[in-house]
Amino acid sequence: MTGAVPAPPLPDDIDARILREQVDSMMRTSWSGAIAAFVVGLGFWSISWAQTGDRGALLWAALLHSCQLWRYLGCRRYLRTPAAARDAHAAGNWYARALLLNASIWGLAPWLFFPEDSPLVTALMMLVLLGMTTGSIASLAPHRRALLSFPIPVMLGLSSAMLWQGGALELFMGVSALVYLYVNLDFGLQQHRLLTEALRSRYEKEALARQLEEQIEIARRASAERIRFFASASHDLRQPLHSLGLFGTALERRLAGHPAHALAGNLMQCVNALELSFNEMLEVSRLDAGVIVARREPVSVAALCRALDASFGPQAEARGLMLRFRPGAHWISADPALMERLLGNLVHNALKFTANGGVLLAARKRGEQVLIEVWDTGSGIPAAELPRIFDEFYQVGNPERDRARGLGMGLAIVRRLADLMGLQVDVRSRPGRGTLFRLQALACAPAAAQPRVEARPAGHDTGHPGLCVMVIDDEPQVRASTAAVLEQAGMLAVTADGAQQAHAVLQTQADRAQPVDILVCDFRLRGEEDGLALIASLRAAAGRPLPALLITGDTAPDRVQRARASGLPVLYKPVPAEALLGALNAVFSEGDR
Template identity: 40%
Template sequence: MNDAARSMHQPPAAADLDHRVLREHVASVYAAHTTATCAHIGFAIAIGIFGYLNIDSTHHLLVIGMVAAVVSMNLYALLAPRWTPDVPLSESHHWARRYTWIVTLVSVTTALPCALFLVLIQSPAMTTVVIVVIMVSWTRAIQARWPIKGAMFGCGIPVMGGLILALIWHGGTLHWFLALFSFANLVLTLHEGVKQNKRLTASLMLQFENEMLAAQLRERIAAVERASAEKTRFLAAASHDLRQPMHAIALFGAAMETALHDHPERTNAKRLMRAVDALGASLDTMLDVSHLDAGVVVSEPQALELDALLLVLNQTFTPYAEQKGLQLRIRASGMWVHSDIQLLFRLLSNLVDNALKYTHEGGVSVVARRRGDKVWLEVRDTGVGIAPEQLSRIFEEFYQVDNPGRDRARGLGIGLSIVQRLSHLMSHPIEVHSRPGRGTHFRVVLPQAEAAITAPAELLLDELEMPAHRSLAAPNLPGPVLLIDDEAEIRLAMAALLRAHAVDVVAVTDESHAVEALTHPDAKSLPFSMLLCDYRLADGGDGLEVGLRLLERFQLDIPLLLITGETAPQQLRRAQSWGVPMLFKPVSAAALLQAMAELTSVTGQARIFSPATRYFRDPSPVT
């Protein structure tokens, strides 16, 4: 089957690969074409001079004529149109065939003078010298045509075939020996040439296949990155759109719960708020991933008494374990580690929470062990276990073992993804071993530290406790709060909640109305005590810029608190760089009132809060 027919039966990628390989072969022979042709002209002239001097003078004109014919054919080959890199890939076969015909014509033209010299030379010694010189030159010419098999045969067979026939015709033992030797040399040289051609072709095929695979890999990586970016944008938009109504529901529900304090319907209000808190916790879990990916969470390691942290962990999860009829064993160790207290607490909380969710009998244990200068903090359970083929996937987002029905009680499947991110952030390697039906064993490797002065366990517990679990404490504000939010429902809900806790509110839609409120006579007699502003305002308005402009324009020495459903990493970093505290929707009443109380009681400090993310501290400017 010829090349064209073979290409028709191959898939497009393979046919294109063949064309690329042939193009490289054509480029290779044409790159050496000028040098090889000039060398052949020089060789023809040298043989002509040698023959002119060593044969009878009656044949001199014949020699000159044949040398002239050889030189003319080589000049034609030298001056004929040739392949260039601009030639289309599809024309590679045409140029390969053209090159083959040219070198074949040159070889046929050369074969006659060489054979004639052997017939005319009467000296055995001279005949041997001519044979050796022609063989050396011929072998070099064959090597230059290795990339194109047809050109290699077209260049080699006519010349050597003519010599062999001339030697046989001449007769005699020496000439027959030289004919046999030349024939063996022809066969072996062409055989080696075929093998070299296969090696060159295979090498080029491998090179181009690797390039194609690399290109495909780059395309797939780009596609995955685009899909990831699209997913991030979708989740950010969906999260923001979900957080807006959830925020209003949470605020209205908190206000209703307060209003129904002594009413029988207060039980239903509490149930409503539990459902709202559960949905808010799911949204905050997704927000944790955005926080970590945004780079706004910074690890601040210090010497930490591990038992104090384990005590908090025990008090946090013991009620949940008892509710499920499980045993929670957390063993004191007396060890100190070098870590970030809030990030480590969050990591361990996720591991213990995950262990309790997937354990139906037995219990969960948390044990610390000293190994050299390291501490192994291990969380073991007697749960369902994880199959070996699933171990590599448990840290993926939204992946859950043994939860095909997506039972909401088991969470979203993000907890271990957050564990892995925290592990990388703090440089605490995490290992996992599991046996289906026997349980799972997680190990966090921590650097050991020397004992140091630390806060009492009670203060540590208060620092790590979720704001949603704290009692409502209304802020003591000397004046009203200025609220800027473009959504009417949010303004009504926020005002209802704050007024239920004796906090006066002036709610406006945008910056121009805020200016009117700040220039109103009532604002001079009773100045505002705080500025609450939604991050994303109508018509692309930026709540951060609006709030900072108002503070500067009216020289206000009051706290600015942003409330947002925004989860885009760049927005989080931007707010952090200004040191402006931020609450993420849906905001619980406890978190809102506590944040307001902290901002009014601590002058000059800016903190970032989150209902379910307690590892945000006083932010430093982002460079």
Template identity: 40%
Template sequence: MNDQTPGRLPVDATLEMRVLREHVASVYAGNTTAIAAHMGFAIVIGCFGYFYVNPAFRLLIVALIAAIVLVDLYALFTSRWTPAVPLAETPYWEKKYTRIVTIISTITAPSSLFLVSIQDPMLTTFVTVVIMGSWTRAVQARWPLKRAMFGYGIPMMSGLIVSLAWYGGALNWFLAGFAFVNLVLTLSEGVKQNRRLTASLILQFENEALAAQLREQIAATERASAEKTHFLAAASHDLRQPMHAIALFGAALGNTLRHRPEVRNVERLMRAVNALGASLDTMLDISRLDAGVVQPMPHALELDELFLPLHNTFSVLAERKKLQLRVRASGLWVHSDPQLLYRMLSNLVDNALKYTRQGGVTVVARRRGEQAWIEVRDTGIGIAPEQADRIFEEFYQVNNPGRDRSRGLGIGLSIVRRLGRLLGHAVQLRSRPGRGTRFRLTVPLAEPTDASQDSLLLQELESPVRHFFQVPELGGRVLLIDDEEDIREAMTELMRAYGIEVVAVADEAEAVEALTQPDADLNPVALLMCDYRLGEGAEGLQVGLRLRERFRLDAPMLLITGETAPDRLQRVREWGVPVLFKPVSAATLMQAIVELIHVEASAEGA
């Protein structure tokens, strides 16, 4: 057990003990059969020799056979190793097994003297061959335990060799030599097989240990990823709450000061709020993709309908950095989700512009068989081979140790990878440090169609913020449920600035009180607006559903939340309730209400 395979590190004690345990289990698995066969063979040979040897030796033969049978019976009925034996006790059972088989072999060895004394050449040859054959098979069964192999093999075969040499004669000496060669070769091969078995078990256990370590590392990585996601969700929620209040107060203030010079300061404030909101939305995208709430709706689309808003969106940034942005028309049609594919391309172009100091960025598409290759190339700083995988990790940025905010959060490529998996579009990277980078998306081609694309809502793709919006016409008041006092005040102030009456409450109890007022029927609720996470662990979604059922409210419900936890986003999606994520601009809020009222009116009309 202490043999070392060349080039292998020393085996630690626990591993050595496990290997020994497997060897012991192996020999004990066939122990009963082997001992029973030995006892039967001894009895048959003894009976055979009893009638052929000198009558003076018959009593000795009977005594020898009896001794062999007694030892074999002891070996059969003595306590034996079982899988329940503790690992630490394995050496004891290895020694006990070795001791028993050595005794059996030693007691059996003298029987060769009587068989050889028959002095019948043919009989002697037959008996010798039979003994060597049975002995060889018995030794092979004990290869796993080297000491047991020697303990069983040497005494018995030595008895045969000595007996043949003792009686002399050319035939006996030849058989003695043959038996000696068989002894040496069998034991030599047994040593080799023992080493192979040991090395194989060591390799097996090492692989199992490595597999266990890998599982632990994967589990640890998954836990770390889950903890990171939960942390980001919690941090995002806590940041979105005050940001939402700031956005609402700012919008109300801007509306009040719209004809005064001070409105410029409000505009600067809102630009800063929108920039921070965009960063929070980027983190939200990660949670939404992890939650599975983003469902692609692929269909045939013309790539140039995506390339136009892509150029319009980033041409100003490229011009500001004195870079060339080339977006080449292709005339190709592909099968994909336009919104998600546009998001992938915009993230790639945005990333390319950030890391390009001179030259420019090119977007091209080419046909390759049944696929379209959409490539975003730049002449930027490039990516070293050892960083090629890491750039798709969240928050990892090449050559940005100071976390320059102008280069974003380092999440864009992570979103590209997630969207690529969601859409089934392979993302390939090729880069040379100092020479530039090429990202390639592989998208299936599609046949052109006559269906109207509505220009893919180009204005929607180019800018997520609507600067011009329609004020909704509600046939009643808005019931707002939010546990944040600042948000209730800000929302009330904003809505009143646009002539919308709001009843703002903190929880379900206050909402019930407002709905049970004597004049509640005179001014019905036209819209139920709820925060998702309310005080004391209450959930706005369930609160709103209960209120609609209890008071038979026909008003639509709109969730506004800073929640980004994947499991909760998935629950909102399953209920199919519209949701806005804080911070919400006045334009986005008003437009969402208009669309919600329109959908509700269309449903009633149908």
């Protein structure tokens, strides 16, 4: 599922990049120094030739300017070469040799141009040569060999010429030139080391950043592959489970009053447990896909507690546990359905891990926040386990994966729901004493009173017997089980395995004067067929907006988003028979209006 971890870059690679940067920098900064050297050299030989008429000055000038032209052409050729084709090692060595030759020519200047009877001109020449040496240190510091190639010949030529003259002043100036050379070289080598280490640190950080990006990409691909794997596995497992649930319901109803009815009831209990597990995984997928949108409105904490008491009170009573609520008169800004689901998961989790005592849900106000706390007297959570309790499939103290204790998805859903609504969830626990989950929600003013409307349980009244329902699914068991449930409810069920057969059935039913009233279509059909496109084509063929219900076992985030964006009612496999009949009733009733 994951690619091989790339090896870190070899030192040689970094060294090569450092050398390239050093040579490039030296080549780019050589222009200003070359111009200054040309002007100074021109002044040297012009003044000397004008004063003495010595043709040796012209020979020195020819050597100097030829060397400068050679350096200019070489630098220009290097800088015009594409970066990928540059040979930094060869270019650096060439430039060092060119500098050595150029410096040797400058080292001859004190021997050729020093006047014997003009200390002022001698001092001026020394100042010029010392200035050139100092200036070269800054421009040549990136490249060690070049750094040594220029100052040493120049200063040795100057110092030797001064010492050769033998006077006290000349001896002092010659020794001073050597000291000056040492100080400048020491400074230049320190600069070279600092620049090199700075480049090395930079390239090592870049290499680490690239490795981090590669690791992030590997993790991203692994996560995407994991999602695709679980979505595919979930789809393949949901298909037979969906059929099993529908067949089981049909069998349980048919065996009503028969001695074997208890067996059918046990079968349905197992099916319901499996459906609960799959629905938890589906909810995580839907939250990850971003298809669940939280809406904010004033929510009464007391109303939430009444709903939770109705859901979990009997369970707590059956286990001899106390389930208490102290909601106060607080109102919070949240999504009521998502908030009930979040708190329900916390209460369910607390009851599951509490053997004695009970669970308390209490609310209190702190500033602009309402703190909703779920306390239990259960087994508690070790401190080392706390960072992982919101991970998927993680359960404290259940290494054997006892299915009776759930899948470990409840708190993962809590974290996602809290993030979706922008709420903060904290947890504190003491092993053997119990656990506290604290939720921070924004307080708000109470909502205006609304008239109460009694809701009818979905699925208990289809209200439309005799409907002709086309069931489209590429799985024969799904078609058969769905048809069995529909026929038990008094409907006419016709089936198709894909687009071609669906169009044929649509035409056949129209010819029989018993047209299809509603479509029940799987999202992903055989091959490249798509349930959304098929529904659109069947509506076009029928010449009317046929009511349609989309059923899918896909939990991949992109498919969940597509299903939600279609605007069609969507059910996620496995679908209980009552939920299917209730959805059909709602869809057809909406179509009638």
